[in-house]
Amino acid sequence: MGSPKLILASASPRRRDLIARLGLAPDAINPADIDETPTKGELPRDYARRMAREKAEAAASDDGFVLAGDTVVAAGRRILPKAEDETTARQCLELLSGRRHRVMSAIALHAPDGTVRERLSETVVLFKRLSGQEIEAYIASGEWHGKAGGYAIQGIAEGLITRIQGSHSGVVGLPLYETRALLKTAGFDIA
Numbered sequence: 672m673g674s675p676k677l678i679l680a681s682a683s684p685r686r687r688d689l690i691a692r693l694g695l696a697p698d699a700i701n702p703a704d705i706d707e708t709p710t711k712g713e714l715p716r717d718y719a720r721r722m723a724r725e726k727a728e729a730a731a732s733d734d735g736f737v738l739a740g741d742t743v744v745a746a747g748r749r750i751l752p753k754a755e756d757e758t759t760a761r762q763c764l765e766l767l768s769g770r771r772h773r774v775m776s777a778i779a780l781h782a783p784d785g786t787v788r789e790r791l792s793e794t795v796v797l798f799k800r801l802s803g804q805e806i807e808a809y810i811a812s813g814e815w816h817g818k819a820g821g822y823a824i825q826g827i828a829e830g831l832i833t834r835i836q837g838s839h840s841g842v843v844g845l846p847l848y849e850t851r852a853l854l855k856t857a858g859f860d861i862a
């Protein structure tokens with residue numbers, strides 16, 4: 672019997688790049704298409720956990736370990752949307768300007784024996800007070816597109832971020848410390 676496979680239940684190229692930093696190359700990429708609507712009153716942390724778990728379960732296989740993640744930007748109890756248009760991205764940046772917010776990055780691992788394990792990484796991020804000009808320049812960059820909270824820390828946005836407390840990889844989409852620990856606990860062979 673060969674070693675169990677690693678299946679990444681994600682369409683995100685960022686998650687593929689991040690997992691490579693643990694020395695791992697998934698045997699398969701199997702994105703899960705699930706309904707990503709938060710339930711009424713659902714807290715950001717609960718929502719991130721539920722999404723990661725549902726993605727892992729949707730892609731479940733008895734052939735290997737299925738890893739999924741979900742990244743949520745939260746301003747207090749509010750879940751910020753994934754910015755798909757300029758108006759949404761601008762609203763997110765205006766809200767995040769000059770204040771702390773949290774990024775919840777949940778991961779879930781479905782093992783071949785059917786068990787599901789989860790971890791959560793929480794990072795506090797502080798943006799400088801953004802001028803109208805800074806917001807418009809960021810909008811023009813297009814880097815916000817498809818990103819939770821309307822920004823991508825791995826791009827020019829980091830020049831507007833004063834402080835982060837937590838996991839940089841978690842903000843990008845896959846918290847590496849938690850991912851390594853989760854795989855190890857589940858018995859996956861990782862250095």
Ligand SMILES: Cc1cn([C@H]2C[C@H](O)[C@@H](COP(=O)(O)OP(=O)(O)OP(=O)(O)O)O2)c(=O)[nH]c1=O
Binds near residue numbers: 742744819823844
């Ligand atoms: C805050 C922030 C988010 N993001 C991205 C990471 C995620 O891709 C996205 C949040 O959406 P997710 O639903 O977590 O992931 P996804 O839709 O890209 O991929 P999949 O569900 O198939 O795994 O926002 C960044 O790339 N950088 C950042 O700084």
